[in-house]
Amino acid sequence: MRFFANDLYRNFAIGFVIAAIGVGVANAQAPRGEIAPLAHAAQPFEALEPAPEFVLAPMSGEAD
Template sequence: MRLFANDLYRNFAIGFVIAAIGVGVANAEQVGDEMASPAHAAEAPMAPLAAPEFLIAPVTGEAD
């Protein structure tokens, strides 16, 4: 009895195919629900502008 006989690989392949079919059947109903119309982005909210009394006026005579 060998550790990696040819039937071991064949059994792994058969198990992989059966599991892939099972996953496909389990997710078949959800595929139709995911195909929806594309989403549209909302408009960006406008930030409130600062009141004039809070604006900093440049000082005259100073070097930049």
């Protein structure tokens, strides 16, 4: 019994064909060619402004 007999290659070929048919059947449900839905951008982030009572005033003698 040889390790690389002809039936080994034949079995690989049959397995490849069966797997290719399976992938084709699995992808046949989307005939439009759309793989994923269209992307939508999120709303831009709006930073909150601090309340005036929490803003620190510069100390005397400091530059702005």
